[in-house]
Amino acid sequence: MKSLKKLVILPLLLLGLMVSAQETANRFFYELSFKPKKDSAKIDKVMATLDIVKDKSIYQDFTITAQDSIIKMAVEEMQKTKAWKDLSKTIKMPKFAFKIYKMYPDMKEQYVDRISKNLFAYEEAIKFDWKILSDKEKIGEYNTQKATTEFGGRKWTAWFSTDIPFQDGPYKFYGLPGLIVKIEDEGKNYSWLLSGNKTVKNWKEFSYVEELQAQSGMISNEKKIIPKDKFDKAYAAYKQDPMAEWRAQVPQNMLTMKMPGSDITIGEMMKNQEKIAKDFFNANDNPIEVVQVAEKDKKKK
Known part of the structure; x- marks a missing residue:
């Protein structure tokens, strides 16, 4: 009976892996222009993505994922x-x-970030x-x-397009009758502009680095949902x-040991x-949501 169970379970596991590997995402690229410092006119830019799959969307900074192939080559060389x-x-x-995860169809949002080795999240109904x-406007x-x-x-101004049938957008924004093409606040502290899109076959939720570190046991990609106050x-x-x-x-005795093939110690x-x-x-003291910061400052006083 045990061997029969294995024969049944193994194909199901393989089928599950095949299905997950074949998931396709609609990826939308947003150029984010922002002021990292409140008292400075300096503008930084970064590419962000909104990946839309059948049951959710995920918004994130695309910097590390964009370098997946370069990092993979470096790791293989090591x-x-x-x-x-x-x-x-x-x-x-x-x-x-x-x-930022938005769970379809109710659009409950999850703010997800890594705290040391673990992946934590808190839920929001925005x-x-x-x-x-x-x-x-064109x-x-x-x-x-x-x-x-x-x-x-x-105060935010958005421009949406009904030509793109997703009621979603960058960061936490959603709820218009079409995808948000551009959105910025009144002071232009944060401004997202849709710059392109592509279909991603064999889409994966995590980058190569995240998958590699999780496989090695350095980090966990298992998301733990906790209350917001505990997260903060x-x-x-x-x-x-x-x-x-x-x-x-x-x-303590390992701290003076050198990294393999290197002169640098652990x-x-x-x-x-x-x-x-x-x-x-320390690079950013001008958050997207200023109200949360103000509330925290009041509690400290």
Whole structure:
């Protein structure tokens, strides 16, 4: 009976893997222009994506995923030579680490981010009060119509196209009768512009790096949904000491050991990673949602 069970279960598992591997996504590329510092006129730009599959959409910074093939080649070279290479010197780092999941059809949203080794999320039921106006404009190849709303302490103007039949958009925005082609706040702190789209066959939810690290046990890609207040508390502690969990698991005597095929020690590598993390956290003091920050500041007082 046990062998019969195995014969039945194995094909089902293989079928499940084949089905998941063959999932197709509609990927929309958005150029995000933003002011990382409140008191500066400097504008940064990053490419973001909105991947739409049958049961959800995922919005994220596309920087790491865009470099999948380069990273894969570098990793394969390290495996071949048995020598460690500091990829942080050659790989462009993302500006934003979070992802936004919108679960179809109810559009319940999940804010997802990695806190040290684990993937945490909190759920939100956001309803946008859109005012659809009569103004129309051609943006690129798209015929669009204007709409406005208020969200996160900012006033937003969006241009949507009914030619693209998805009631979705970048970041947390959704709910218009067509895909959002452009959206920006009144002060132009954040501005998304649709720059292209493609069909992604054999779509995968995680990048090559995320899959590789999860397979090696370095991180977990299993999403843990927790209350927002617990998420905020855990993330604040992580920002304060981003390498705390790693240090707790690395014996003191290993810190002076050198990385394979390298002159850098494990301790030095961890210090470098800590600096990268802290530079990332300090790079932006102008959040998309200013209301949340204001509420936190009130609680501190």
